[in-house]
Amino acid sequence: xxxxxxxxxxxxxxxxxxxxxxxxxxxxxxxxxxxxxxxxxxxxxxxxxxxxxxxxxxxxxxxxxxxxxxxxxxxxxxxxxxxxxxxxxxxxxxxxxxxxxxxxxxxxxxxxxxxxxxxxxxxxxxxxxxxxxxxxxxxxxxxxxxxxxxxxxxxxxxxxxxxxxxxxxxxxxxxxxxxxxxxxxxxxxxxxxxxxxxxxxxxxxxxxxxxxxxxxxxxxxxxxxxxxxxxxxxxxxxxxxxxxxxxxxxxxxxxxxxxxxxxxxxxxxxxxxxxxxxxxxxxxxxxxxxxxxxxxxxxxxxxxxxxxxxxxxxxxxxxxxxxxxxxxxxxxxxxxxxxxxxxxxxxxxxxxxxxxxxxxxxxxxxxxxxxxxxxxxxxxxxxxxxxxxxxxxxxxxxxxxxxxxxxxxxxxxxxxxxxxxx
Amino acid sequence: xxxxxxxxxxxxxxxxxxxxxxxxxxxxxxxxxxxxxxxxxxxxxxxxxxxxxxxxxxxxxxxxxxxxxxxxxxxxxxxxxxxxxxxxxxxxxxxxxxxxxxxxxxxxxxxxxxxxxxxxxxxxxxxxxxxxxxxxxxxxxxxxxxxxxxxxxxxxxxxxxxxxxxxxxxxxxxxxxxxxxxxxxxxxxxxxxxxxxxxxxxxxxxxxxxxxxxxxxxxxxxxxxxxxxxxxxxxxxxxxxxxxxxxxxxxxxxxxxxxxxxxxxxxxxxxxxxxxxxxxxxxxxxxxxxxxxxxxxxxxxxxxxxxxxxxxxxxxxxxxxxxxxxxxxxxxxxxxx
Numbered sequence: 225x226x227x228x229x230x231x232x233x234x235x236x237x238x239x240x241x242x243x244x245x246x247x248x249x250x251x252x253x254x255x256x257x258x259x260x261x262x263x264x265x266x267x268x269x270x271x272x273x274x275x276x277x278x279x280x281x282x283x284x285x286x287x288x289x290x291x292x293x294x295x296x297x298x299x300x301x302x303x304x305x306x307x308x309x310x311x312x313x314x315x316x317x318x319x320x321x322x323x324x325x326x327x328x329x330x331x332x333x334x335x336x337x338x339x340x341x342x343x344x345x346x347x348x349x350x351x352x353x354x355x356x357x358x359x360x361x362x363x364x365x366x367x368x369x370x371x372x373x374x375x376x377x378x379x380x381x382x383x384x385x386x387x388x389x390x391x392x393x394x395x396x397x398x399x400x401x402x403x404x405x406x407x408x409x410x411x412x413x414x415x416x417x418x419x420x421x422x423x424x425x426x427x428x429x430x431x432x433x434x435x436x437x438x439x440x441x442x443x444x445x446x447x448x449x450x451x452x453x454x455x456x457x458x459x460x461x462x463x464x465x466x467x468x469x470x471x472x473x474x475x476x477x478x479x480x481x482x483x484x485x486x487x488x489x490x491x492x493x494x495x496x497x498x499x500x501x502x503x504x505x506x507x508x509x510x511x512x513x514x515x516x517x518x519x520x521x522x523x524x525x526x527x528x529x530x531x532x533x534x535x536x537x538x539x540x541x542x543x544x545x546x547x548x549x550x551x552x553x554x555x556x557x558x559x560x561x562x563x564x565x566x567x568x569x570x571x572x573x574x575x576x577x578x579x580x581x582x583x584x585x586x587x588x589x590x591x592x593x594x595x596x597x598x599x600x601x602x603x604x605x606x607x608x609x610x611x612x613x614x615x616x617x618x619x620x621x622x623x624x625x626x627x628x629x630x631x632x633x634x635x636x637x638x639x640x641x642x643x644x645x646x
Numbered sequence: 647x648x649x650x651x652x653x654x655x656x657x658x659x660x661x662x663x664x665x666x667x668x669x670x671x672x673x674x675x676x677x678x679x680x681x682x683x684x685x686x687x688x689x690x691x692x693x694x695x696x697x698x699x700x701x702x703x704x705x706x707x708x709x710x711x712x713x714x715x716x717x718x719x720x721x722x723x724x725x726x727x728x729x730x731x732x733x734x735x736x737x738x739x740x741x742x743x744x745x746x747x748x749x750x751x752x753x754x755x756x757x758x759x760x761x762x763x764x765x766x767x768x769x770x771x772x773x774x775x776x777x778x779x780x781x782x783x784x785x786x787x788x789x790x791x792x793x794x795x796x797x798x799x800x801x802x803x804x805x806x807x808x809x810x811x812x813x814x815x816x817x818x819x820x821x822x823x824x825x826x827x828x829x830x831x832x833x834x835x836x837x838x839x840x841x842x843x844x845x846x847x848x849x850x851x852x853x854x855x856x857x858x859x860x861x862x863x864x865x866x867x868x869x870x871x872x873x874x875x876x877x878x879x880x881x882x883x884x885x886x887x888x889x890x891x892x893x894x895x896x897x898x899x900x901x902x903x904x905x906x907x908x909x910x911x912x913x914x915x916x917x918x919x920x921x922x923x924x925x926x927x928x929x930x931x932x933x934x935x936x937x938x939x940x941x942x943x944x945x946x947x948x949x950x951x952x953x954x955x956x957x958x959x960x961x962x963x964x965x966x967x968x969x970x971x972x973x974x975x976x977x978x979x980x981x982x983x
Contacts, residue, residue, distance in 0.1 A: 363715070395752045404751045411718060412751045416742040422708050423743070426715020433671060433697050433721065440715075452735070456708030463703055625749045626787050628756070628811040631856070631900040634787075 245484030251552055255562040262564050265292035265511075266299020273524040277503040277531065284494035284504035287538060290513035295574040303355075303517040307581040313354055313512050314572050314582075315590060316374045317346040321569060322594040323369070323379060326602055327386055331400075331547045335610040336386050338400045342367045344510070344542030344560060347568035348473055350374045351515035352441065356523055361440040363411045363424035366401050367473065368443050375408050379598060383605035388615070391608040395621055400611075418444060418451030421470065425461045428468035428526070439526040441469040441519075447478020449493055450486045458500040458534070467526035469519060470502075470534045473509065475541035480554040494536035502532050509539030510565040512572045540565065619645050650846040651838040652823045655797035656686045656762075659804035660724065662850050664694050670808065671716060672699045674709060674726030674762075683728060684764060684823060710736035713759050714743050723759040724808055730765035730817060731774040737782070744813045745788030757813045760804070764820035765793075766874050766921050767953070768827060768967050772960040778873075778922035778953070783815045784898050784931065790855060791898040793817045795876040796826075796843030799896060802853030810855060819873035827874055828881035829969035858902035860909070864891035867980060868909040868916045870932055872898065875919040875951075875968065882973035888981060890917075898928055903935065910936055914945040917980050919968060924952040946983035951976045 249255045268286040271279050292298050324341040331339040342349070349370025353362075362371050372382060384391035386400040394404060404412035411427075414420060424442025431438050444454060449472055461468050472493045476483050486493075497504025503525065507518040515537060522533035542560035544551045551557075576582030623630060623638040630638070650658065664670050672690055674682075678701035681688030691699040702709050706727055713723035727733045733740070740761065747757045767776030783791050790812050794800035800818070807814040821827050825837045838844035862880055867890040871879040876894045883890035891909045895901065910916050916936045918929040933948045951968045959966055 361719075393752060393754070394750065397752065398750050402750070404754055406751075406754050412747065412755055414743060414750075416738060419711065419714075419739060419743050422711035422739075423715035423718065426712030427719045428715070429712055430671075430716040430719035430721045433716075434719075452707055453711060453738075456703075456705045456711060459703050459705060460708050460712050625753045627748070627790070627900075632903060633901070 245482070245489050247482035247484065247555065249556050249559060251554065251556060253556050255556045255559040257562055257564045260564055263287045263289065265289040266301075268299070268301065270300035270521070273521055273528065274530055275503070277497070277501050280503040280505065281498050284497055284506055284536075285492055287506055287508050288514045288518055289508040289511050290517060291511045291571050291575055295571065295578040297513055297575065301514060301517040303513055303520060305513065305516065307576065307579060309354065310572065310576055310581065313350055313516070314569070314576060315594070316350040316354075316370065317512070317569050317572065318590055319594045319597065320346045320350065320370045320373050322591070322598045323373065323382070326598050327383070328547060330386070330602070334612065335606070336388070336400050337611055338547055339386065340366050340401050340546045341543045342369055344567065345473060345475055345539050346370055347512040347515050347572065348471075348509045348537045348539060351512040352471065352519045355516045355519035356441065357438070359409065359438050360523070361409045361411065361424075361427055361438065363420035363427065363440065363442045364413060365417075365420070365443045365445055365448070365473075366413050367445070369401070369403075372403060372405070372408060372410055375410075377405065377408050377410075379601035380605045383601055384608060387605060387608070387610045389605065389609035389611075391605065396614055397622075417448040418453035420444075422453050422457035422460060424470070425457050425466045425468050425532075428466040428532075429460070429464050432464070432467055437527065439467040439469070439523060441471060443471050443473065445478060446472060446474040446476065446483045446488065446493060447481060447486050449496070458496065458502060461532040462500045462502050465529070465531045467529065468532045469522040469526060470532060472534065472536045473539065474536050475539050477541045477545070477555070479545045479549060492536060494534060497534035502534050504534045504536070506536045506538060508565055509537030510568040510571060512568060513575070538565070647845045647847055649839050649844045650797045650801075651825065651844065652794070652797045652800045652818070653685050655801040655846045656804055656818065657688055657690075658846065659801040659808070660687065660690055661693065663724070663805055663808045664690065664698065666850070667722065668698075669721040670698070670724055671721055672724050672726075673702045675702055675704055675728050677701060677726050682726065684820065686762070687726065706732055706734070706736035707739055710739035710744065710761065714739060714747070714757065717757045717759050718755055722808070725759065725761055727761060727763040729775050730763040730779050731777040733763055733779065740783070740789070740815070741786050745786045748812070749788060756811060758811050760807045760814045760816050762804075762816045762818060764823075765817040766819040766821050767958055767963070768821040768831070768874060770960060770963050771958070773957045776958040778920065780817055780898060781922060781926060781928045781931075784928050788813070789899065790814045791817070792855060792896065793819065793872040793898065794896065795819065795822065795873055795894050796841070797838055797846050798843040799853050799859070801846050802851055803855070803896060805850060806852040806855050809852065817873065821874045822877065826877040829878040829967070829973070830881070831964055831969070853896065856897045856900040856902055858896055858905040859894045860891060860905065861894045862890065862892040864889040864913065866890060866913055866915065867977070868893060868906070868913045869919060870895060870906060870916065871919040872896065873921065875921060878969060878973060879919045882970055882977060885970065886974060886977050888977060903939070906932075906936065907939055910940040911943045914943050915980050916940070916944070917949045917951065917976055919951045919973065921953050921968060923955045924950060925955050927952055946980050949976050949980040
């Protein structure tokens with residue numbers, strides 16, 4: 225030891241300890257959310273869309289809810305939708321759930337390699353899309369299939385992508401569910417989490433630069449808010465007053481990590497808006513009317529150059545993260561059933577019934593119709609092949625679209641690959 | 647014909663293209679009102695307005711990401727990362743998004759953008775103002791990598807890059823922004839004005855991507871170089887009196903393999919010069935290509951002159967930078983066999 229060593233630590237000071245957040249319940253525990261504060265429907269105030277961002281701060285800890293315990297639409301956020309729109313949203317949500325179930329089964333049958341459901345989160349993408357215009361742009365994650373369904377995207381095209389078959393417009397290059405469709409305002413999904421959040425801001429900046437009237441919506445999950453891209457999205461959105469809606473879908477889980485690992489123990493995700501000077505809303509994600517109303521509010525704000533909004537959609541990921549995940553390894557199997565905000569489809573259905581615009585019989589019929597539609601699409605898509613049959617023909621196409629033109633070095637590799645597979 | 651240094655040539659390329667295409671948007675740190683820490687964007691905000699030329703927050707990830715969104719919208723970002731040493735926070739966006747977009751969407755979405763960044767050493771820049779990270783980008787399918795070495799090429803290549811449909815990483819050797827550098831740090835710097843390539847035409851012209859330039863013809867040896875090392879290599883072969891052919895690659899990806907092969911087949915010897923560290927550097931790729939394609943013409947092993955496999959040091963600038971002394975040793979070695 226040299227005589228230049230620092231002085232020894234002072235004695236008798238308390239030991240420091242690392243805090244590692246733990247979810248409230250683990251496998252074997254009985255999930256009990258009775259302590260979770262669920263504000264009453266209609267209790268959150270609705271500021272004018274021209275309100276200063278700072279005025280929305282109370283709304284970042286509240287919960288915008290419209291549907292009450294008796295399934296009535298109440299309070300200032302009631303979007304007062306006509307029954308036709310409500311039925312369309314219900315139809316879209318049911319379609320998404322049926323689609324998810326069919327494709328999950330397809331993966332289990334070995335027809336494709338991978339799938340991700342959005343069970344329990346259907347209201348968010350579906351209602352958000354119904355609140356926006358057809359020309360508005362989305363930068364989605366892999367769990368907003370409802371955006372495509374709500375825009376009446378052909379289910380067969382979604383399946384073709386999932387099967388990487390001959391109808392796959394992405395030519396078998398992308399993992400299942402990484403959809404892309406420019407014409408439907410649905411930006412190419414990336415496996416790299418968070419990247420699309422600041423990209424959405426850039427799209428909105430471009431719309432502003434060009435004096436467009438379209439706006440943009442960026443999507444991220446609770447877990448991915450920990451990525452640096454979340455921070456840059458918020459910073460750029462605030463700095464340039466970008467006409468963007470930044471949606472954080474807080475489904476409580478990032479694979480096996482509960483939201484506390486992403487920082488939810490100390491602050492809501494909506495509260496992050498406060499520090500950036502962005503309007504923030506925290507919304508019941510299982511309440512389609514609340515989702516619709518919040519997105520409508522944020523879209524009017526963005527469209528009138530009053531800036532970006534961060535919305536936290538509070539929900540619950542009712543199923544496994546993906547077909548490669550078994551949630552019973554990290555959370556109680558019955559946790560989704562105990563979740564206090566219920567099921568979004570059941571809640572919207574009950575609301576329509578309460579309005580006298582729906583009944584169980586019509587709902588059964590709707591489910592059957594959705595099922596028939598999905599099955600028909602599946603049949604059509606599977607005619608074009610399923611994954612195990614793919615990747616043998618047209619191997620040369622693997623080398624295209626790396627660049628606009630195939631450069632010499634890739635052309636040489638293409639020849640080699642074709643030779644190998646002759 | 648006007649005489650320009652590399653900064654003025656790059657600035658002029660911006661003006662030429664921004665006047666032609668109103669969808670070009672320029673942003674980055676300090677590039678707006680101030681005109682950039684190296685003056686490359688001087689006067690652009692005044693001429694084209696804040697909607698098209700604006701300062702960005704200090705967030706390389708955010709700069710590249712918002713450029714991705716803008717390209718997705720259909721406008722053309724021409725962005726700056728202040729030093730190549732600071733490009734890493736944007737690396738995920740560049741590698742995972744920019745580079746792969748055309749491929750992953752089967753051509754539905756493309757990323758026609760240019761990411762300009764000053765790079766290279768020889769300026770006492772220490773660890774984070776001297777790096778040459780080109781091999782981290784040449785390794786990524788979907789990116790094109792361009793490095794000019796003269797004002798003429800800088801303007802023509804930048805215009806070609808802006809017009810190219812693919813994303814370009816445009817490395818600017820900041821050591822030679824103001825004048826060519828032959829590696830003799832103990833001699834006064836000569837300005838570009840005395841170099842013929844400082845004659846830069848007004849208006850629009852291009853230097854094609856994927857095309858190397860034979861900057862010195864010769865029969866005994868082929869020297870492959872880019873950026874500052876082109877000037878270091880030229881001076882070294884002249885000083886050693888070697889009848890070398892010096893090739894300025896200009897584009898690393900796509901690479902002008904024909905010009906390289908033709909030259910090595912003629913000379914039978916090859917020396918590759920880069921500032922970047924040796925292991926897995928772009929010189930390794932060049933060496934492998936020459937060995938694979940010109941093996942039966944080679945009379946000596948392919949030699950590499952590079953930076954050392956260390957971070958770029960401050961006080962040891964001239965022991966690190968692959969200057970005349972190391973060039974001489976390598977030239978003697980490759981010519982000896």
